[in-house]
Amino acid sequence: MQISLNITETIQECLVSMMSESAAGYIAMVIIALIYLGIFSVAGLFLVLLERRVAAWFQLRIGPNRVGFQGLLQTMADALKLVSKELTGTDRADKFLYNLAPYFVIISALMALGLIPFTKEFQAFDINIGIFFLIAVSSIGVIGILLGGWASNNKFALIGAMRSGVQTISYELSVGLSLLTMILLTGSLQLSEIVELQKSGWLIVQGHIPAIIAFMIYMIAGTAETNRAPFDMVEAESELGAGFHTEYSGMKFAYFFLAEFINMFLIAAIATTVFFGAWLSPFGITESIPWLGVLWFLVKTLLLVFLMMWFRWTFPRLRVDQLLTLEWKYLLPINLVNIVVMAFIVWQNLIILI
Amino acid sequence: MQETATLNNSFKSEEYFINMGPQHPATHGVLRLLLTIDGEIIKKVEPDLGYIHRSIEKMCERDSYQQIVHLTDRMDYLSSHINNEAVCLTVENALELEIPDRVKVIRTIIGELTRIASHCLWWGVMGMDVGALTTYFYGFRDREMINDIFEETCGARLTMNYNVPGGLMWDIHPNFIKRVKEFIVHFKTKIPEYDKLLTGNVIFQKRTKGVGVLSKEDAISFGVSGPVARGSGYSCDVRKYHPYSALDKVTFNEVLETDGDTFARYNVRIKELWESLSIIEQLIDNIPEGEHRVKTNAVIKLPKGEFYQKVETARGELGVYIISTGTKNPYRMKFRSPGFSNLSALNHMAVGGKIGDLVATMATLDLVIPDIDR
Amino acid sequence: MSYFSNIFNGIKTLLTGMSITGKYFLNSRKGAITQQYPDNRDTLKMFDRFRGEVIMPHDENNEHACTGCQKCEIACPNGTIEIIWDRGIDEHTGKNKKKIDKFVYHLSMCTMCGLCIDVCPTDAIKWGQNFENSVYDRTALTRVLNKPDSKLRAGVED
Numbered sequence: 001m002q003i004s005l006n007i008t009e010t011i012q013e014c015l016v017s018m019m020s021e022s023a024a025g026y027i028a029m030v031i032i033a034l035i036y037l038g039i040f041s042v043a044g045l046f047l048v049l050l051e052r053r054v055a056a057w058f059q060l061r062i063g064p065n066r067v068g069f070q071g072l073l074q075t076m077a078d079a080l081k082l083v084s085k086e087l088t089g090t091d092r093a094d095k096f097l098y099n100l101a102p103y104f105v106i107i108s109a110l111m112a113l114g115l116i117p118f119t120k121e122f123q124a125f126d127i128n129i130g131i132f133f134l135i136a137v138s139s140i141g142v143i144g145i146l147l148g149g150w151a152s153n154n155k156f157a158l159i160g161a162m163r164s165g166v167q168t169i170s171y172e173l174s175v176g177l178s179l180l181t182m183i184l185l186t187g188s189l190q191l192s193e194i195v196e197l198q199k200s201g202w203l204i205v206q207g208h209i210p211a212i213i214a215f216m217i218y219m220i221a222g223t224a225e226t227n228r229a230p231f232d233m234v235e236a237e238s239e240l241g242a243g244f245h246t247e248y249s250g251m252k253f254a255y256f257f258l259a260e261f262i263n264m265f266l267i268a269a270i271a272t273t274v275f276f277g278a279w280l281s282p283f284g285i286t287e288s289i290p291w292l293g294v295l296w297f298l299v300k301t302l303l304l305v306f307l308m309m310w311f312r313w314t315f316p317r318l319r320v321d322q323l324l325t326l327e328w329k330y331l332l333p334i335n336l337v338n339i340v341v342m343a344f345i346v347w348q349n350l351i352i353l354i
Numbered sequence: 355m356q357e358t359a360t361l362n363n364s365f366k367s368e369e370y371f372i373n374m375g376p377q378h379p380a381t382h383g384v385l386r387l388l389l390t391i392d393g394e395i396i397k398k399v400e401p402d403l404g405y406i407h408r409s410i411e412k413m414c415e416r417d418s419y420q421q422i423v424h425l426t427d428r429m430d431y432l433s434s435h436i437n438n439e440a441v442c443l444t445v446e447n448a449l450e451l452e453i454p455d456r457v458k459v460i461r462t463i464i465g466e467l468t469r470i471a472s473h474c475l476w477w478g479v480m481g482m483d484v485g486a487l488t489t490y491f492y493g494f495r496d497r498e499m500i501n502d503i504f505e506e507t508c509g510a511r512l513t514m515n516y517n518v519p520g521g522l523m524w525d526i527h528p529n530f531i532k533r534v535k536e537f538i539v540h541f542k543t544k545i546p547e548y549d550k551l552l553t554g555n556v557i558f559q560k561r562t563k564g565v566g567v568l569s570k571e572d573a574i575s576f577g578v579s580g581p582v583a584r585g586s587g588y589s590c591d592v593r594k595y596h597p598y599s600a601l602d603k604v605t606f607n608e609v610l611e612t613d614g615d616t617f618a619r620y621n622v623r624i625k626e627l628w629e630s631l632s633i634i635e636q637l638i639d640n641i642p643e644g645e646h647r648v649k650t651n652a653v654i655k656l657p658k659g660e661f662y663q664k665v666e667t668a669r670g671e672l673g674v675y676i677i678s679t680g681t682k683n684p685y686r687m688k689f690r691s692p693g694f695s696n697l698s699a700l701n702h703m704a705v706g707g708k709i710g711d712l713v714a715t716m717a718t719l720d721l722v723i724p725d726i727d728r
Numbered sequence: 729m730s731y732f733s734n735i736f737n738g739i740k741t742l743l744t745g746m747s748i749t750g751k752y753f754l755n756s757r758k759g760a761i762t763q764q765y766p767d768n769r770d771t772l773k774m775f776d777r778f779r780g781e782v783i784m785p786h787d788e789n790n791e792h793a794c795t796g797c798q799k800c801e802i803a804c805p806n807g808t809i810e811i812i813w814d815r816g817i818d819e820h821t822g823k824n825k826k827k828i829d830k831f832v833y834h835l836s837m838c839t840m841c842g843l844c845i846d847v848c849p850t851d852a853i854k855w856g857q858n859f860e861n862s863v864y865d866r867t868a869l870t871r872v873l874n875k876p877d878s879k880l881r882a883g884v885e886d
Contacts, residue, residue, distance in 0.1 A: 238713050
């Protein structure tokens with residue numbers, strides 16, 4: 001069974017047969033963008049539902065199970081409610097920035113989504129600086145949060161936004177350095193090449209001890225990057241009410257909310273790509289069926305997402321200064337040492353290959 | 355010239371006010387805190403009360419002594435039974451009524467169950483305030499079991515009004531003893547889980563140790579009581595020093611911690627759960643036979659004079675002060691509520707900390723706002 | 729050295745916490761403590777002593793036990809009970825005596841303290857276990873507890 005998942009080429013070829021090449025190029029872009037928007041919203045809504053069900057199971061509850069089979073349409077109904085809600089805002093808010101902020105958050109998440117290799121072919125664009133691009137794009141999101149908190153004309157939102165600035169900028173370092181550790185191993189920033197290399201063993205196996213340490217640091221920093229508990233200083237429900245999105249309502253709030261979940265998915269997806277061989281099946285058991293790669297990719301990613309949910313529903317929140325202590329006194333030094341260790345391993349060729 | 359002056363002013367770093375409450379998740383009700391903040395550092399905390407003032411003390415002057423009891427349910431609603439008991443004890447002492455042993459024992463058992471229920475809720479909310487949302491449901495699961503016991507015996511889960519001057523409204527339900535024993539067995543397996551989930555957690559310890567310190571001297575001078583005072587090493591358990599009901603028949607330890615920080619107060623409450631369980635265990639098998647109620651006059655008239663009785667609620671020392679002129683209503687009724695005095699120490703404890711510290715400190719004060727406002 | 733032992737102890741406590749929540753996650757199928765309320769109406773039974781609302785039981789002859797002594801009205805702290813009474817000739821004895829016309833119960837003002845039921849000499853009123861009292865209009869919470877044309881049960885006053 002052969003299903004071609006190389007969407008960019010398939011769509012392009014189909015369109016070229018109908019119109020001129022340049023027009024086909026533009027239309028193909030639009031179509032691909034729409035497809036990714038679809039993936040974006042469906043994945044976002046599904047993740048919200050998953051979070052709610054998983055939280056309920058951790059907390060001895062049942063969770064949403066009324067709308068649709070086992071509550072599958074619950075988040076759809078919520079989204080409809082949010083769309084139809086009135087958009088309220090504060091008096092004397094900076095209207096332009098206030099309205100602009102959600103788009104920063106959502107667009108950065110969308111841009112990063114295009115790079116994720118769901119399978120060998122199912123990847124919107126595969127540039128040679130893939131990882132670097134991902135790190136760069138995901139940092140743009142914090143501007144949206146800062147703007148939103150600043151422009152809301154609300155002190156709680158402002159505190160939340162400032163906390164977010166501090167937090168994201170610090171933890172960006174750890175995310176970058178832990179990925180850098182792995183790049184020492186791969187020697188390439190291109191995601192497709194990183195995956196190709198893992199056919200002889202996932203990188204977490206290839207790099208053994210430093211790779212595992214890098215993975216742990218990446219998961220901690222990634223959780224912080226997405227502003228999720230135990231690092232949800234930005235929202236900190238019991239301290240700041242709702243943090244930076246206190247004054248947002250309706251669809252604008254939904255943008256922030258969706259982006260948070262997509263970011264969580266992205267962090268898990270990057271971890272899957274870099275540490276767990278993306279769409280590669282374990283020991284190559286389903287190598288002959290390429291489209292099963294999507295399934296493997298999603299299974300691995302959702303397992304990591306589940307891990308992040310597990311963190312969230314178990315741990316208390318850190319305080320602002322402890323958050324920074326953790327980054328600058330623990331994660332960063334360990335990370336730097338870890339890079340040296342990884343460099344030594346690559347130099348001496350102590351990699352485990354299967 | 356003036357323009358530059360205002361420009362310079364607007365870029366100056368300065369302290370600012372922020373209103374925490376009356377609708378804020380961490381104030382557990384309608385408490386309003388006026389915070390003066392420099393960045394994240396708290397400079398001053400001013401509690402502003404009165405959002406749920408229902409003039410219960412004034413209403414007491416209108417009501418007969420039987421009717422007063424049910425108003426106290428609505429003060430500290432998490433230890434409603436102990437509040438009722440305090441009023442009933444005051445009235446009974448004033449009338450010099452001889453209360454049967456059965457009543458005393460049942461009152462003590464239900465009082466300790468109330469304390470456990472209150473501490474369970476506090477534990478859940480404490481976890482929630484420091485960000486561990488799951489604790490809330492685990493705390494509530496155990497509290498629900500107690501609430502079911504109350505519902506079966508007293509008829510209500512929260513505002514029970516089970517006490518009347520002279521005894522109890524009804525005798526205990528036949529299932530009561532069985533259910534309480536089931537609960538004890540169940541709860542003994544759950545407190546270690548509490549410890550594993552929250553007490554031992556490194557993040558939680560970092561959040562609470564050395565935060566919101568209240569020294570023993572300050573604890574005494576602010577007049578705090580209950581677990582807050584005992585966390586500072588001030589031995590003040592009314593159950594120990596002025597035992598009421600059947601508390602003189604049981605042996606238990608007064609839990610004392612010396613650090614005076616948030617973690618010490620947390621530990622006091624967790625250990626009090628064990629002590630309360632041991633009190634119930636000592637009494638549940640030896641409920642004496644007898645009447646559940648002494649006949650009183652339909653219209654209770656207290657002798658002329660002043661009467662005071664204090665009890666230990668889940669939050670601290672509750673005092674009931676009645677001035678009677680010999681009529682069927684009190685001339686003046688005053689409740690010394692634990693929450694009010696405990697709240698007064700908040701400014702002292704929170705200044706210099708961060709907003710997160712304030713929330714953690716406030717969680718261990720275990721505030722019930724209707725108790726403060728009355 | 730304490731730097732590293734701190735890290736390891738920290739991770740250990742975090743894993744201990746995760747094991748607790750993980751255990752509940754795995755047992756979530758049977759462990760739910762919440763109830764799916766409107767669905768379990770058939771099996772949901774309140775305890776006998778549950779204080780839902782005050783009711784006045786009538787027997788098969790449409791007779792109740794309320795003599796109209798108004799003790800409950802006096803005992804009530806909130807003015808929840810209002811008894812409208814009249815004097816009339818009793819069928820059995822032929823004497824002119826107090827009879828209730830309407831036993832008005834304002835559920836909206838009731839705090840469920842139970843003093844009225846405690847004080848009732850003839851056990852004419854009791855606790856009902858119904859707790860589904862939500863209505864769209866507040867006036868619907870004002871109820872007349874004695875049924876139309878109901879009478880006092882004979883022999884209650886003796």
